[in-house]
Amino acid sequence: MNAIASHKPAPAIPVTQSGVADVVAASKLGLVFNTNDGPVQALSNVDLTIGKGEFVSFIGPSGCGKTTLLRVIADLEKPTSGTIMVNGMTPEQARERRAYGYVFQAAALFPWRTIADNVALPLEIMGISKAERAERIRRTLELVNLAGFEKKYPWQLSGGMQQRASIARALAFDADLLLMDEPFGALDEIVRDHLNQQLLELWARTNKTICFVTHSIPEAVYLSTRIVVMSPRPGRVTDIIDTNLPRERPLDVRESPEFLAIAARVRDGLKAGHSYED
Amino acid sequence: MDSLQSKIVPVGTLLAILVVAWYAFAVMLNGPFQRDLDRRAGETPGQLEFLMRTWSQPKPTLPAPHQVAQNFYKSTFTVKPWSNRSLIYHAWVTLSSTFVGFAFGAALGILIAVGIVHFASLDRSLMPWIITSQTIPILAIAPMVVVVFASIGITGLFPKALISTYLSFFPVAVGMVKGLRSPEVMHLDLMRTYNATRPQVFWKLRVPASLPFLFASMKVAVAASLVGAIVAELPTGAVAGIGAKLLNGAYYSQTIDIWAALVAGSLVAVMLVALVGLAGRITDYAMGGRPA
Amino acid sequence: MRASLPWQIALALLAVVTGGVLQLATAPGGGPGNVWPALGLVALAAAATLAMGGRPVAQAALLFVGAHGAAWLLLSGVAGHEGQAGASFYLALSGAWLLAWRCVTVLSMLKPASQGEKRLLGLIIPLIFGAWVLILWEAIVRGAGIPFLLLPPPSAIAERIGVSTAVLAADFRQTVLKAVLAGYIIGCGAGFIAAIAADRFLFLRRGLLPIGNMAAALPIIGVAPIMVMWFGFDWPSKAAVVVIMTFFPMLVNTVVGLSASGHMERDLMRTYASGYWPTLFKLRLPAAMPFIFNALKINSTLALIGAIVAEFFGTPVVGMGFRISTEVGRMNIDMVWAEIAVAALAGTLFYGVVALVERAVTFWHPSIRGG
Numbered sequence: 059m060n061a062i063a064s065h066k067p068a069p070a071i072p073v074t075q076s077g078v079a080d081v082v083a084a085s086k087l088g089l090v091f092n093t094n095d096g097p098v099q100a101l102s103n104v105d106l107t108i109g110k111g112e113f114v115s116f117i118g119p120s121g122c123g124k125t126t127l128l129r130v131i132a133d134l135e136k137p138t139s140g141t142i143m144v145n146g147m148t149p150e151q152a153r154e155r156r157a158y159g160y161v162f163q164a165a166a167l168f169p170w171r172t173i174a175d176n177v178a179l180p181l182e183i184m185g186i187s188k189a190e191r192a193e194r195i196r197r198t199l200e201l202v203n204l205a206g207f208e209k210k211y212p213w214q215l216s217g218g219m220q221q222r223a224s225i226a227r228a229l230a231f232d233a234d235l236l237l238m239d240e241p242f243g244a245l246d247e248i249v250r251d252h253l254n255q256q257l258l259e260l261w262a263r264t265n266k267t268i269c270f271v272t273h274s275i276p277e278a279v280y281l282s283t284r285i286v287v288m289s290p291r292p293g294r295v296t297d298i299i300d301t302n303l304p305r306e307r308p309l310d311v312r313e314s315p316e317f318l319a320i321a322a323r324v325r326d327g328l329k330a331g332h333s334y335e336d
Numbered sequence: 337m338d339s340l341q342s343k344i345v346p347v348g349t350l351l352a353i354l355v356v357a358w359y360a361f362a363v364m365l366n367g368p369f370q371r372d373l374d375r376r377a378g379e380t381p382g383q384l385e386f387l388m389r390t391w392s393q394p395k396p397t398l399p400a401p402h403q404v405a406q407n408f409y410k411s412t413f414t415v416k417p418w419s420n421r422s423l424i425y426h427a428w429v430t431l432s433s434t435f436v437g438f439a440f441g442a443a444l445g446i447l448i449a450v451g452i453v454h455f456a457s458l459d460r461s462l463m464p465w466i467i468t469s470q471t472i473p474i475l476a477i478a479p480m481v482v483v484v485f486a487s488i489g490i491t492g493l494f495p496k497a498l499i500s501t502y503l504s505f506f507p508v509a510v511g512m513v514k515g516l517r518s519p520e521v522m523h524l525d526l527m528r529t530y531n532a533t534r535p536q537v538f539w540k541l542r543v544p545a546s547l548p549f550l551f552a553s554m555k556v557a558v559a560a561s562l563v564g565a566i567v568a569e570l571p572t573g574a575v576a577g578i579g580a581k582l583l584n585g586a587y588y589s590q591t592i593d594i595w596a597a598l599v600a601g602s603l604v605a606v607m608l609v610a611l612v613g614l615a616g617r618i619t620d621y622a623m624g625g626r627p628a
Numbered sequence: 629m630r631a632s633l634p635w636q637i638a639l640a641l642l643a644v645v646t647g648g649v650l651q652l653a654t655a656p657g658g659g660p661g662n663v664w665p666a667l668g669l670v671a672l673a674a675a676a677t678l679a680m681g682g683r684p685v686a687q688a689a690l691l692f693v694g695a696h697g698a699a700w701l702l703l704s705g706v707a708g709h710e711g712q713a714g715a716s717f718y719l720a721l722s723g724a725w726l727l728a729w730r731c732v733t734v735l736s737m738l739k740p741a742s743q744g745e746k747r748l749l750g751l752i753i754p755l756i757f758g759a760w761v762l763i764l765w766e767a768i769v770r771g772a773g774i775p776f777l778l779l780p781p782p783s784a785i786a787e788r789i790g791v792s793t794a795v796l797a798a799d800f801r802q803t804v805l806k807a808v809l810a811g812y813i814i815g816c817g818a819g820f821i822a823a824i825a826a827d828r829f830l831f832l833r834r835g836l837l838p839i840g841n842m843a844a845a846l847p848i849i850g851v852a853p854i855m856v857m858w859f860g861f862d863w864p865s866k867a868a869v870v871v872i873m874t875f876f877p878m879l880v881n882t883v884v885g886l887s888a889s890g891h892m893e894r895d896l897m898r899t900y901a902s903g904y905w906p907t908l909f910k911l912r913l914p915a916a917m918p919f920i921f922n923a924l925k926i927n928s929t930l931a932l933i934g935a936i937v938a939e940f941f942g943t944p945v946v947g948m949g950f951r952i953s954t955e956v957g958r959m960n961i962d963m964v965w966a967e968i969a970v971a972a973l974a975g976t977l978f979y980g981v982v983a984l985v986e987r988a989v990t991f992w993h994p995s996i997r998g999g
Binding site for chain 2 (some may be wrong): 729732733735736737749750753754756757758777778779831832833834835836838839842844845846847849850851853854856857858925928929932933936937940941942948949952953956957959961964965967968971972975976978979980
Binding site (some may be wrong): 132133134153154156158159160162163164166168169170171172179180182183184211 | 520522523525526527528529530531532536540541544545547623624625
């Protein structure tokens, strides 16, 4: 069921006490799925704030609710308890205002559209004029290094290029928040390294807030300013780690002792969350 | 073109074997009657003469391929296309009701499918019946439809087209429901993140995703439509159409006519399916389909 | 949840009010009976449903009783008053129909927890729909006084089925038990054997597959008159038509199915040095089963169509197709409908049996597991 909400105008952005709206603010967030085998606690008591310009990774084993949390932020799932605000609004209002771009695990490009037309899709839906669309397509495809591939169809591109096109599609309408659900999970490690680097460059250039789900420890440490470690049954946050690596990160930062120390802490956090089930 | 060549040789060989077997069967099936005929005439033809005679009876049990080909050629190319003896005329009569019926059936099928995809109550109450209808021989209604309409003075194209309509409606409805539901969850979620409206989801996602399903089901539907039109020509002793031609042949034991009509019907069927297939290919190409 | 007035209920109430006004204007004693009680029942059910509020199961039950009670009143009232129904009758009928529609809508919105309830709902909802096709058919045919010669009401057809069971059973035996079954078994068997042969010899496969695919589009049913000439009027000629019609779907599906097993599994069999036949029986045929059953299901319908239509070209004086064509000629349309009902039932049962066997054989397939 795709319950698409009506287009009622959302109220003006309320401002939090501090005067600056957090991009994401969740408190005591919980979500219970009713499955055929009974209720499943997918998220439990999640407290989290994400400020503007942060790059936050969510890491944990499968079933820990990291994707679910991202989907709650995106209003693709409704929480069953607690509160969550996105840009100071409910997720639904934020979605209606097209506050975020979402990148899925697979590129999810429409096979019947060229790369340019795929990037144009959200722009068409949002009613942006043709001339403006062309300009934005040019700009975003350049941003992900896909200039020159406008006329190609998805199947004519490699997996990594397809995923870059889907990132371009998420960037095309200039939302300040980018939600990425294991976007490079299906790619091989060499391509993934390359895309990680490009993503960091893109983040530096655009100054967007990024929420990034992954199950790779090196990826999380390499990319993030903050790492949210989660564990399953019930899905919950077990640790939040600030990484103090410099913003400028060449790939070989991954051999530095600071990097390895953070990675070790993430690994410990994952182990702690897991220990009870063995 | 390699794949085409790798097909032509085997298909050609098989068809050649078929033709040879056909001639052999013609001798076997027409032989007894020919022997009977010869005995009564007091003739004792040689082997070769006997074979030739089994292949040139006026009303053979199994006409030889060249007899069918001659009859087909004669009644297609040598008579005026609008005369009652022309196969083109009869094919056209059947084809016209097929076309009209198919067009309405496909349109109706698409419309119902759109309704089923958008209204839960329609989906839950109508869809099971549409699926069940695939398992019943609905073609059996054809004679009744024709006769009942004839009894209130409606004859000709309309009742035949009606039968073609309901035969082509079901496969299109089923295929189109499948097609409109074919978008992946991820694509639907994507549209939701854009806060797309229902019409936007429909036109930008569901419709393009459904087109391959539509064309696949229309191929089935157009063939069913033709069968419907042919069968609809049987009960009233219709004067024109492939079905009428078959029935007349059966009445007067004009086996060669029956076979020629069958050939005409098959050609029409292949042409119709090829036409739908071509439309599908063109659409696929326009939508950037990967060359198979 | 907003407490609102569903449009079906609103329209039903409107229909009741207009119907009541019009019924007042008609002369007492004329026209179908029971219009007043039916109008009252519809109004009562509609009002009670609104009062129920947010209890969908109770609402649905109430709507169900109201709609079908009113329909029953109207149908028993119109019998014997054929052709005399006025606007008030139809308004009462549409009121009842709207209640049934609302009932289906409420039921469709239910989210049952258990599998059993889900299955029950999956049965009830289409049954209500089917019942209303029959109710509207009956009511309109009787109400508008359409001659039974042209379109008999369901009740007359049911009566005819009851009276003519012996004839229908004889026709069923002749057409289904003799022609269809024999032709189906021979045709599917021959198609299967041809497919195995085509699988062994690449050349044969390359030749047969395009021909088989094309045959799916051809009006094969046209060979019926020829078969009647060759095999006589009795059932063997019909079985022959069925053989030809079922052969090609089986051939094509089996050939495609035999290539459905994965490369990895086939390589595995190679590492065991497994020969053609062991690989066929242990891997490729099981993997082909979903395709083979697809053909068996398609063919179950094709076989019935083939046998019935072939009988249009001549039969001894028994058989479903024979009955349909002769009774149509005599304008005994109710008998034709009876025969069609039997054919529909036979088709559904035939298909259902094949589908049941399929579930038992291909229990591992995702489409059966529901995975």
